[in-house]
Amino acid sequence: MNSKIRWGILGCGKIAHAFAFSLKNVPEAQLLGVASRTPGKARTFGEHFAVEYIYTTYEELVNNPKIDIIYIATTHNFHYKNILLCLQANKPVLCEKAFTLNAKQAVEVIEMAREKKIFLMEAMWMKFNPCIVKLREFLAEGIVGDIRLIKADFGEKFPRDLKDRLFNIHLGGGALLDLGIYAISFARMIYGHSPILYKSEAYIGETGVDEESAYFLEYENKKLAMLYSSSRIEMPNDATLFGTKGMIKLKDFFHPSKIEWKLNGKRKIKTIEVPYDLPGYQYEILEVHDCLTNGQIESKIMPWSESIENMKTMDTLRKQWGLKYPEEI
Amino acid sequence: MNSKIRWGILGCGKIAHAFAFSLKNVPEAQLLGVASRTPGKARTFGEHFAVEYIYTTYEELVNNPKIDIIYIATTHNFHYKNILLCLQANKPVLCEKAFTLNAKQAVEVIEMAREKKIFLMEAMWMKFNPCIVKLREFLAEGIVGDIRLIKADFGEKFPRDLKDRLFNIHLGGGALLDLGIYAISFARMIYGHSPILYKSEAYIGETGVDEESAYFLEYENKKLAMLYSSSRIEMPNDATLFGTKGMIKLKDFFHPSKIEWKLNGKRKIKTIEVPYDLPGYQYEILEVHDCLTNGQIESKIMPWSESIENMKTMDTLRKQWGLKYPEEI
Missing domain, CATH: 3.40.50.720 (NAD(P)-binding Rossmann-like Domain)
Structure with a gap:
């Protein structure tokens, strides 16, 4: 090298x-x-x-x-x-x-x-974004207490090109795998484990893939995540974390540059700006470099178990919707 | 008289x-x-x-x-x-x-x-609040197209006085009947009918009533509402309506004084202020006066069918949680 x-x-x-x-x-x-x-x-x-x-x-x-x-x-x-x-x-x-x-x-x-x-x-x-790194520090400090509910959505109104990868079932299309993965990964990052109960609904379009879906994931101790992904609706793409002591909001939660939080009973919204250089992939690139340089075959921040667990979550949701890809082994 | x-x-x-x-x-x-x-x-x-x-x-x-x-x-x-x-x-x-x-x-x-x-x-x-009246006009004009998803939450962190009506099962306690009713009524107002599918989770506290719950209601044509009520968590109490052409946001959705909306692909958030005089019950009082003066026994804006249907929705949710009031006939 x-x-x-x-x-x-x-x-x-x-x-x-x-x-x-x-x-x-x-x-x-x-x-x-x-x-x-x-x-x-x-x-x-x-x-x-x-x-x-x-x-x-x-x-x-x-x-x-x-x-x-x-x-x-x-x-x-x-x-x-x-x-x-x-x-x-x-x-x-x-x-x-x-x-x-x-x-x-x-x-x-x-x-x-x-x-x-x-x-x-x-x-x-997302996991290497500096603002998300800061968020993890804040949560470890218990800045808003114990998180009980996460709401996150990721929706974009895509042009209805039915041959495009987003709508094509043969290309692994659907909003879940493309956009929902962020919300699922985000919730997993916050709660530290996979959901134990899944409730969901999806709108399956004419090409057979999910164009809109809402999923309702329950974690240990009745902690919840209410997540949404859509290729039909433009959404604010925010995440809100509700804790026992207050709430945290991230705009564009999968590449945020600002954390806003508010403590219960207080009117003041506190803010910290954590800007990053566009387009923002350099932070995961640096992680890859670190791993390669140190001879690590697995990232500690994005370990294999997380990739497997996130795929399992999406498998479970797709099963509820009867959505199977022809290319699945 | x-x-x-x-x-x-x-x-x-x-x-x-x-x-x-x-x-x-x-x-x-x-x-x-x-x-x-x-x-x-x-x-x-x-x-x-x-x-x-x-x-x-x-x-x-x-x-x-x-x-x-x-x-x-x-x-x-x-x-x-x-x-x-x-x-x-x-x-x-x-x-x-x-x-x-x-x-x-x-x-x-x-x-x-x-x-x-x-x-x-x-x-x-809520249904007589001037801003909500304006919202109904906007929706009838199709200001953001066809509404596909409603998100609303109503959460307050109440003092944990377990004898208080909010926590007392003998007084019809629980966040659903007290706070959730607004979200359910709001969604019904927007979609014009009752949910056809219910998925929900509740945190039932030591007094046997729901202290936190999330419900996921599906309406005709896969329209959805993701609603939340809590007596444990302070929430922003916003409602967001996602339509095919844009989104609408109401702060304090059960007594709003401002409508914000944004069309897809546009950056500009449009706003209309519809202030009201506090505490805000005068609008329902005026409706009652109108009905009494005109010899109506039922309000057209808050008809009996809605009260029954909203109670049915809450019955269904409570059944999913195994929550029955000792005083129920």
Whole structure:
């Protein structure tokens, strides 16, 4: 490994662009290779970011010995296969969320990473956002007491392009895997464990995927989370935490830059600004660098167990809705 | 009936004080009599408001021929009995919410009002709030399109006095009947009908009543309401309506004075202020006056069917929690 960590990007869609932009802003990172199977896409992307190795097959990318780690930015349905391809080539992996289509796939890829002792992490960038790091500190200090209820929603009104990955059941579509994953991961982060009871409703559109859903998760000691994800409705994307001593609010909870909190019986809303540099993926990149440098195969902040548990939560919800992906193993 | 409408107040608790204050501010209203069975309470109350007839039995109050209408402000467990007492004495009634303990009681008192042709209304003051009236106009104009989701919560951190009506199962205690009724009534007002599916969780405290609960109501066409009531947690008490074209927010949704709305894709939040005079019960008082003056026995804005349906909704939720009041018939 030379002084820079050399990245390869597998899949050249929108999120890959944002990630590549973040890579450019991490001095220790170098974007060395890209691959896309869509004709012309890797070239356009690669030239835009002045990438040395531009491939039209994933195999070439993962077998380039100069590349230290692969960032997988394909649609959800491909994650499982893409992770296996990387691990089989002994390449460390940062894989976009949702990590896989289901928990079974997650367990399988994690088992391979464990056996082969190769770094693997779900790209849950939210957990590395500086404001979220500050939130965890605040909660550990009991700033608003014991959290009893979390409300969070993530809704965007997407153009109704039914072939788009968001609506396409063959591409792991649906608002849950794309947006809901943040709310689920957020609630898990706060309560420290998985839900024990699930109640939910979903609006399944004409393509067979969830376009709107509300889920109501119960945790130990009757702690609750009321979460919502939608690809049909624009929502404020806030999270509110209700504690025994007060409440906390985060705007754009999956990439916040401000924490507002209010103690019970007080009128004053306290605020702390924790700004971050856009687009915001650099913090997870730094975590990956730390792990690779220290020889860790698993992140302590986004451990494997969380990826598996979050997938299990989504499996349970989809089961309640009768939503099964054709690509599920 | 003389030029003023002469009111009697049955029960002299906190809400009765606020209501009496509102009566004083309605020129056409006169507070003529009060009754409380608690020694000394009617006298203190009556002297404070310079009331002519002060009674220590409800029977005396309802049988005073000079009184045109009775406002019932006792604890929920007594409403059924108190309404029957008034109707049997041929007195019109405005009864505090929750209307009764359950739908069966509501049906029974309404049947008597219908048979005897006597005015009866649940004191759901929220529906007469000028800002709520404006909201109904806005929704009829489709200001944010078709409403798909309503979120509302009503939580206050009450002192843990376990003998207080809020925690006392014998007084119809619990956050649902006291606070949740607003959220349920609000959602019903927006969607125009009762929920068709109920999912809920409650925290039942040591006195056997719900101290915290979340309910997830589904309406026709998969429209949803995510509602919460708590006597343990202070909440912002907002309602947010998510429509196909945008969202609407009301602070203190059960007595708002401002409507904020935002159209999808726009950054600008539009606002209209619709202030009201405190404490705010005068608008339901004016509705009662209108009905009495016009010989209506039922309000068109808060009809009997709504009181029954709201009680049915709460019956269903309590059944899910195994919460039954000893006083239920």
